[in-house]
Amino acid sequence: MSIDRNKGENMNIIVCMKQVPDTTDVKIDPKTGTLIREGVPSIVNPDDKHAIEESLRLKEKFGGTVTVVSMGPPQAIDALKEVYAMGVDDTILLSDRAFAGADTWATSYTLGMGIKALGEYDLIFCGLQAIDGDTAQIGPQLAEFLDIPQVTYVKKVNIEGNELTVVRALEDGHMTVKVPMPALLTAVKELNRPRYPTMGGIIKAYREHETKVWSASDIEAEPANIGLEGSPTQVKRTFAPEPRGKVEIIEGDSAAEMVSGLVDKLKEKNVVR
Amino acid sequence: MDFRLNDEQEMIRSAVRELALNDIEPIAKEIDAESRHPAETIKKLAEMGIMGMMVSEEYGGSGSDAISYAIAVEEISRVCGSTGIIVSVNNSLACYPIEKFGTDDQKNKFLTPLASGAKLGAFGLTEPSAGTDAGSQRTVAQKEDGHYIINGSKIFITNGPVADTLVIFAMTDKSAGMRGITAFIIEKGMPGFSIGTEEDKLGIRGSQTGELVFQNLIVPEENRLWDEGRGFSIAMQTLDCGRIGVAAQALGIAQGALDRSVQYAKERVQFGKPIGKFQAISFMLADMETRVQAARYLVYSAAFAKDNQKKYSKEAAMAKLYAAETAMDITTKAIQIHGGYGYTKDYPVERYFRDAKITEIYEGTSEVMKMVISRALGL
Numbered sequence: 342m343s344i345d346r347n348k349g350e351n352m353n354i355i356v357c358m359k360q361v362p363d364t365t366d367v368k369i370d371p372k373t374g375t376l377i378r379e380g381v382p383s384i385v386n387p388d389d390k391h392a393i394e395e396s397l398r399l400k401e402k403f404g405g406t407v408t409v410v411s412m413g414p415p416q417a418i419d420a421l422k423e424v425y426a427m428g429v430d431d432t433i434l435l436s437d438r439a440f441a442g443a444d445t446w447a448t449s450y451t452l453g454m455g456i457k458a459l460g461e462y463d464l465i466f467c468g469l470q471a472i473d474g475d476t477a478q479i480g481p482q483l484a485e486f487l488d489i490p491q492v493t494y495v496k497k498v499n500i501e502g503n504e505l506t507v508v509r510a511l512e513d514g515h516m517t518v519k520v521p522m523p524a525l526l527t528a529v530k531e532l533n534r535p536r537y538p539t540m541g542g543i544i545k546a547y548r549e550h551e552t553k554v555w556s557a558s559d560i561e562a563e564p565a566n567i568g569l570e571g572s573p574t575q576v577k578r579t580f581a582p583e584p585r586g587k588v589e590i591i592e593g594d595s596a597a598e599m600v601s602g603l604v605d606k607l608k609e610k611n612v613v614r
Numbered sequence: 615m616d617f618r619l620n621d622e623q624e625m626i627r628s629a630v631r632e633l634a635l636n637d638i639e640p641i642a643k644e645i646d647a648e649s650r651h652p653a654e655t656i657k658k659l660a661e662m663g664i665m666g667m668m669v670s671e672e673y674g675g676s677g678s679d680a681i682s683y684a685i686a687v688e689e690i691s692r693v694c695g696s697t698g699i700i701v702s703v704n705n706s707l708a709c710y711p712i713e714k715f716g717t718d719d720q721k722n723k724f725l726t727p728l729a730s731g732a733k734l735g736a737f738g739l740t741e742p743s744a745g746t747d748a749g750s751q752r753t754v755a756q757k758e759d760g761h762y763i764i765n766g767s768k769i770f771i772t773n774g775p776v777a778d779t780l781v782i783f784a785m786t787d788k789s790a791g792m793r794g795i796t797a798f799i800i801e802k803g804m805p806g807f808s809i810g811t812e813e814d815k816l817g818i819r820g821s822q823t824g825e826l827v828f829q830n831l832i833v834p835e836e837n838r839l840w841d842e843g844r845g846f847s848i849a850m851q852t853l854d855c856g857r858i859g860v861a862a863q864a865l866g867i868a869q870g871a872l873d874r875s876v877q878y879a880k881e882r883v884q885f886g887k888p889i890g891k892f893q894a895i896s897f898m899l900a901d902m903e904t905r906v907q908a909a910r911y912l913v914y915s916a917a918f919a920k921d922n923q924k925k926y927s928k929e930a931a932m933a934k935l936y937a938a939e940t941a942m943d944i945t946t947k948a949i950q951i952h953g954g955y956g957y958t959k960d961y962p963v964e965r966y967f968r969d970a971k972i973t974e975i976y977e978g979t980s981e982v983m984k985m986v987i988s989r990a991l992g993l
């Protein structure tokens with residue numbers, strides 16, 4: 342059965358959102374090999390804001406609902422409150438001690454089970470990648486788990502009937518893909534400019550809205566598939582690569598002098614002859 | 615006692631800060647240089663619900679508390695004092711009196727568009743010969759079957775040249791003195807209402823300040839705010855609320871100048887080290903930080919009193935007095951720390967310095983604040 346969006350039929354959109362530390366260069370504790378999170382404020386993963394913005398725009402155009410799901414510790418509620426204040430309809434936090442230590446496989450499984458527990462959907466939006474974990478694996482793995490088509494690096498979305506026309510941002514150009522719904526998309530920053538949370542939205546987020554918190558048993562997750570135990574990845578060592586080489590600044594009174602200095606250096610290193 | 619903002623207030627700060635950095639700061643220098651009303655920013659502020667923060671949702675507002683409102687004005691002014699006062703005037707001098715003293719009809723008609731930011735508001739009390747002595751109004755409103763005919767003028771009206779809806783004051787009964795003053799809501803385009811001279815100012819140049827001229831301006835009776843003779847009381851209560859806004863503006867200007875100074879002190883190298891390593895500079899910054907924080911507590915405590923339905927006239931006066939003097943002190947020192955560079959338009963502290971001064975003047979001068987405070991002491 343095909344849906345006629347032109348008749349204003351509703352879209353149910355689910356966005357996966359991760360709360361991340363507010364820094365683009367995450368520091369790793371050289372002793373323990375884990376991320377240093379102390380003293381770093383938490384924010385909504387930037388790509389996910391683009392996913393939420395696009396979902397809100399689709400909802401404004403076609404009607405429907407936007408539900409945001411996050412897996413994380415209880416403090417991820419702050420990030421969910423923020424996106425609620427942007428205008429999403431509902432927020433769900435998948436939180437359970439048993440989820441801790443998940444790698445991307447276990448994270449995708451958990452999010453997938455949470456989404457299954459939510460029921461019917463037309464579209465799932467993820468960010469392209471999280472600024473801390475940075476793997477860009479969750480979106481694709483989640484689509485595989487749910488057995489739905491996926492399009493990554495999405496910078497433009499159009500909907501006609503039950504079909505999405507999606508433009509992907511690639512390094513050397515772009516690619517237009519048509520895909521039936523339900524589907525999973527991963528958002529890049531070129532997609533849109535996210536709206537700010539509104540004052541009224543923030544006030545409602547704290548005074549009225551309640552994020553639903555679901556545990557492993559609420560989403561019927563297999564204990565063997567979640568958290569550290571459900572993670573096939575074994576981390577041997579994480580480390581910040583040693584900075585290599587030295588920067589040399591070539592000085593001179595004129596551009597010509599500096600260029601000839603540079604050419605000499607390059608010759609010295611056999612880069613040019 | 616709890617000195618912590620709640621999570622809601624913290625999120626309001628970070629949301630406004632984000633908007634301020636992304637959308638307000640980049641054009642702050644330009645609107646100052648061109649004396650231009652930043653209509654595009656006001657639209658964004660409206661979308662975020664900042665133009666009618668404390669107004670109830672029923673009338674298009676955000677339903678926030680006064681502390682959150684102060685935080686919003688502070689964060690905006692931290693990057694642009696002009697935008698700070700445009701917001702403050704709309705919220706506390708236009709929305710506030712209509713919500714507090716207006717009828718349901720007046721609220722539906724005038725408050726909702728002001729609070730949602732669809733329209734911009736202004737407040738016209740000051741006249742050429744009625745400044746500090748606001749009670750000596752010369753503008754007159756004469757009642758004639760079903761309407762008033764208003765003649766006179768107002769000067770120095772913030773947002774005046776660009777406002778859609780204005781709360782103004784006029785004498786309905788000259789013999790009654792201050793008890794003969796009545797408030798009215800007027801709209802742009804009403805026959806008999808025009809904008810006169812626009813001021814060429816030292817600071818807050820992105821905020822438009824102008825003269826309102828009334829020549830046989832006919833205002834329907836339904837536009838009268840509260841009863842005849844209540845105007846002075848409306849003005850004084852409105853200014854109490856407004857002073858929280860101006861105090862927050864001053865606080866933001868001070869904080870912004872301090873932010874710049876700390877950064878500059880870390881970067882500017884003389885005698886082989888950053889100037890912040892010289893105790894003369896680092897101690898000056900320590901004093902500045904302390905003073906700004908003291909001002910912040912005064913501002914928030916005035917807002918806190920308002921939120922708790924306490925009398926806050928004295929608190930608002932103390933907050934405005936101290937925050938305004940702090941803004942002057944901090945911006946002066948900020949230029950000192952920046953040396954010659956700070957005296958040029960290449961660095962924003964020059965603009966902060968010019969913007970700071972007005973906070974000691976409008977919505978009651980510092981001398982008036984001392985009158986309010988000393989009267990509260992029974993003097």
Ligand SMILES: Cc1cc2nc3c(=O)[nH]c(=O)nc-3n(C[C@H](O)[C@H](O)[C@H](O)COP(=O)(O)OP(=O)(O)OC[C@H]3O[C@@H](n4cnc5c(N)ncnc54)[C@H](O)[C@@H]3O)c2cc1C
Nearest residue numbers: 357358412444445448467468470471474475476477478479
């Ligand atoms: C080898 C390895 C070991 C790890 N070990 C640990 C560990 O021991 N403890 C630990 O806490 N973490 C650990 N992590 C981090 C954690 O597994 C990842 O952060 C998580 O699986 C998401 O991957 P990512 O951050 O790379 O997200 P990406 O795949 O880059 O994210 C893409 C998008 O997926 C969605 N998404 C990602 N994560 C979530 C989420 N939690 N909720 C909702 N949506 C989400 C968002 O839309 C996001 O934009 C490990 C990661 C790796 C690679």
Ligand SMILES: Cc1cc2nc3c(=O)[nH]c(=O)nc-3n(C[C@H](O)[C@H](O)[C@H](O)COP(=O)(O)OP(=O)(O)OC[C@H]3O[C@@H](n4cnc5c(N)ncnc54)[C@H](O)[C@@H]3O)c2cc1C
Nearest residue numbers: 737738739740745746770771772823975976977978979981
């Ligand atoms: C940029 C700008 C924007 C403004 N916006 C608005 C607005 O939106 N709406 C509005 O209605 N007005 C507005 N005003 C007017 C402002 O509120 C008045 O300028 C202010 O109240 C002072 O009045 P005045 O200028 O007539 O000074 P005066 O009253 O003439 O005061 C001159 C000096 O005498 C002092 N003084 C006066 N009386 C006493 C006294 N009894 N005891 C001790 N000292 C005294 C004052 O403190 C001051 O130092 C604005 C002014 C400016 C410059």
